[in-house]
Amino acid sequence: MAPAPDLIPKLAAAVLPVCLFLTALIYLDSYKLVPLRRIVGVIALGGVLAGAAWVLNGVLFSDEQGAHPLVVAFGAALVEEILKAIPIVWLLGSRRIAFLVDAAICGFAVGTGFALVENVYYLVELPHSPVMLWLVRGFGTAVMHGGVTAIFAIMATAFATRFGSRRRDLFVPGLALAVLVHALFNQYLTAPIVTTALVLVLLPPLMVLVFIRSERSLESWLSFGFDVDAEMLRLLQSGNLSESAVGLYLKSLRDRLRGEVLADMVCYLRVRAELSLRAKGILMMRESGHPVPPDPSIRAKLEELRWLAKSIGPTGRLALAPLLARSAEDLWELTLLESRAP
Amino acid sequence: MLDIRTEPNDTIVLSGRFDASQVEKARAFFVEISETRTLDFAELDYISSAGLGILLATQKKLSESGHALRLVNVNPHVRDVFHFSGFDRIFQIE
Secondary structure (H helix, E strand, C coil): CCCCCHHHHHHHHHHHHHHHHHHHHHCCCCCCCCCCCHHHHHHHHHHHHHHHHHHHHHHHHHHHHCCCCCHHHHHHHHHHHHHHHHHHHHHHCCCCCHHHHHHHHHHHHHHHHHHHHHHHHHHCCCCCHHHHHHHHHHHHHHHHHHHHHHHHHHHHHHHHHHCCCCCHHHEEEEHHHEEEEEHHHCCCCCHHHHHHHHHHHHHHHHHHHHHHHHHHHHHHHHHHHHHHHHHHHHHHHHHHHHCCHHHHHHHHCCCCCHHHHHHHHHHHHHHHHHHHHHHHHHHHHHCCCCCCCCCHHHHHHHHHHHHHHHHHHHHHHHHHHCCCCCCCCHHHHHHHHHHHHH | EEEEEEEECCCCCEEEEEEHHHHHHHHHHHCCCCCCEEEEEEEEEEEEEEHHHHHHHHHHHHHHHCCEEEECCCHHHHHHHHHHCCCCCCCCCC
């Protein structure tokens, strides 16, 4: 069969809007929190998950089963959103997401990959469908796919920051909202063009709001954390550690921990402060537009930190906890350094 | 309190504390700089990330026209902060 003459404009309408939206999100992130390599990987994973969703929905909601259309609509949305949530849950669990901005970008990227594969598949299946369908699928369905997964990622990150990332129920509210919006969108309660317009009107301000809030919180964490790390470093190098509050606390542990463990705890504080300053320095350089040259010493320091953590053991690490910031952002910065270590 | 003064040899001397409360004052001063200048840190007691942010932005602006900030008399602690944060690769420190 000859290809439809208007295939190129249809393809452009189907894939460009969601790609442009994702590009805008990446551009808006002044700290460049998500490496391009990760974004590409997440898009590819989203594409694979679209294939998995197609197979699963085919099995669960085949025509022969005669399920109620509403059950199919919500069931299919649930399957798709659970699948799209998997990469976000992994990224959060492995501390590769810590701020609302990187959550939004990664979430939207998963949805982008999902939508690209879905739209290209339908375009191959329905080559002679009208251009209007591809405008609706490109500006509406595809952007909705990115948007709802971004909302899921943002909500999960916000709850993880507030309540800790170990709680399993922190994913439930975001998933419920994503499924609801997705299923309602697919119902086309109004004309498809109106639903598409609604997505385009509501999503950009929501994203801008998230970005503004996240950048404020990042700036505040960065500036406060940098000064705390610099102060810790000053204290450790001053020669007066034993008279400080930190020193008195460490001395109070002498009866319970061996001397070499205490010595390694001081080393741990120092290496951690040095690495933490480096991570925040990278973000500050990016924010002010400076290129960030590779630092060959990072890898060795990360290895030293791991060795010290092992040497100190679980009890020592627990004893150090009051002296160390352990927020999601602080753990994330070590991941940032690992990704940059040559 | 941060004091910024320019010596007859065009060296900029920073004295006191360069922290968040001094950012607006410092920004108004540094935004006027358009060519290579020397910053003397000898009398600087303290610089926070807010102050470093101003210096980074100034260095970026100057580097676009082939100019730079040169830092002198940096005390060991501030030198360490520049070293560990990686800013010593952006600024010329003597």
